[in-house]
Amino acid sequence: MADNQKEIDEHSGVDTTGHEWDGIKELNNPLPKWWVYTFYITCIWAVLYWIAMPAIPLASSYTKGVLGYSQRQVVADEIAAANAKKAVWADRLMSTPLEKVSDDPQLMTYVMSAAGTSFGDNCATCHGTGAQGSKGYPNLNDDDWLWGGTLEEIQTTIQYGIRSEHEETRYSEMPFFVKDGLLERDQVRALAEYVLALSGEDHDAALAASAAETYEFECASCHMEDGAGDIFVGAPNLKDKIWLHGEGRDAIIKNIGYMKAGVMPAWKDRLDEATIRSLAIYVHSLGGGQ
């Protein structure tokens, strides 16, 4: 509008802002009081907040505020408080003999919930979130244990690992029978039939029988005469229905010729003793513990 005169709306008696859209003019009504007061209060609040709390970024730092509040410090304090709470339970866990822990329902509740988290953080990468494993990575829910399934044995495995860099590690090596030229391909094929026969699968009986001597000579020292395996050298049981590196004839032939051996790190230096203990109890409780 050219002139500065206020235009008064004839119906409401209120002046207009001068804004007009398609013939509709905006009335210059005041804002509701409660809104205006709230607005003023938020303005004051903002200024006080700038003074009291960390607020304005500077070149290499920021204004710290007079209250000295720091979210980092809050997190650090909260973690310290949580650790202090945990310490009570960790002490109780460490002072209870391993096999007696499951008799203490309260402690067991702590162990299961703490170890559930630790398992997810450390173990689930290979063993899966449900400890179900996958090809090459053992399923911890079942009752088949390469290195033993008692609480003590599981704890030792977690502490020192398998084929890890720790000097106390559990260690064993199966030769690459084909790669290293220890056996002919025909011998390996026959041996595979022998292994299939051990676990009661369909097999060529004549071929299997022909491999009996080879098995006795090359395999029985670790996998035992009857194929039951040996937990002291981590030799798998060949009679059961669980096949870590794949099921069936082709997989067996491949494994005899070019064995893959899994590696599990030693956790002794990475996790504290109470966590390892609780993980052992957790894994043991998944259903297959002995």
Place this chain on the structure above:
Amino acid sequence: MDTNQSTKPGGAIAEAAAPGVERIDVTAINKTETRSLYKSREPIYPKRVQGTFRKTKAIAMTIMFAIYYGLPWVRWDRGLNAPDQAVLVDFPGRRFYFFFIEIWPQEIYYITGLLILAAIGLFLVTSLFGRVWCGFACPQTVWTDLFLAVERRVEGDRNKRIRLAKAPWTMDKIFKKIIKHSIWLVIAVGTGGAWVLYFHDAPTLFRDLFTLDAPMTAYLFIALLTFFTYLLGGFAREQVCIYMCPWPRIQGAMLDEDTLMVSYEKDRGEPRGPHKKGDTWEGRGHCVSCRQCVVVCPMGIDIRDGAQLECIGCGLCIDACNGIMKKLDLPQNLIAFDTDKNIERRSKGEPTSYSLFRPRTFVYSGVLVLVAAVMLLSLLNRSTLELNIQRDRNPLYVTLSDGGVRNGYTVKILNKTQDARNFRLTHQSEHALEMKIVGTDAQLQDFIVNVESDKLRAVRVFLTKPGDTSPVENIPVTFTVTDIELGTTASYEGTFVGGGK
């Protein structure tokens, strides 16, 4: 018609309304026609009045305060393992106790039922008797009434209060204001103080509040309720009903021409005007324009303008008018609880009639009875034992070394009784499955689960299909728990995943 000419503010104007009846200079502040949309609140100074409705309001207020402040102290014996407070909302323990009823979080629908009952009840009462809730029972009305009573006691009645408001700030005025606001604040703190007692054991919390041992939330909620009681009862008052509350607007849908409402009987009152001594009442109405009905109104309206959104139906104008009618030797109830239909009938010379039974009231009563019946039925059939089962999904199943298949389940047993109980867990399926409960104690080995009173217990259960049996895919499994002493049972239909092995 009334004229608003004013000569002496706050006092009677020269002309009397009738012999012995002063004509008060007052304008209905919240009259719809004159009220601007953008205006600060103008204070209302309701005059004291005596009569039936004033008395009813006082009695209603006493009863409601007695309930509000007394209920947390009522005890109800529930045995050793449960709190003995009759009405208790126990958030930490996740229980709601109401006399003989105990509600778990998953039974919160009972509360929904109660709220539906309250809403329909309100609909029914409103369609019959108008806004009696607003006028007599609503906390906003009750607390405002109490705050007004305090104001009147400290500062005097209407005229004194108006004079005090306009007076300069003398010591006397400051003293009166301090007294008034202090009493208001004490009432407000009491409001919040009683509120928190519903959420904790009342005697314990009451003591802890004074020894500063009560939880922070208790103090926080007392502060919150104190602030809002003080604000809404002391300052916002009728503004809450007119601008904030949705209920007056909803009520428009419940009211009809048969609803009893506070009504000015214009068939008898009009034409109105001052009445001089010796004049005849022939050819004129009984309303002498004394404006007593306006001056006592806490909402600042003139009831003679007819039914309006601002009217809370408290009936104080009826009391005021009846006082005047008595003085003038005229019949009572020029303003009365009456229906629109009757006013119309009378002006046509027809007899009055009241109909409580109308389609609307039948529907509301019907729904009310229905909801109440459903609630009662479900409460009577409320189970004290529940069974929930979650099957492991990761892994879905585990193959064992003998070729067997194992499924894991988390079995949750809810014991809602007041005693610890032993439950036997059994399972049933078309295929022979072996069950094992994880745990070392002998009871669990025998499939007996002990659950503490009023608690949930979760146990891990394994079902195993032996390796030497035929392969299965998914088969249904029914789990059942049986209370060994009482024989009550609960079942859960689950699945066993065989993986085709």
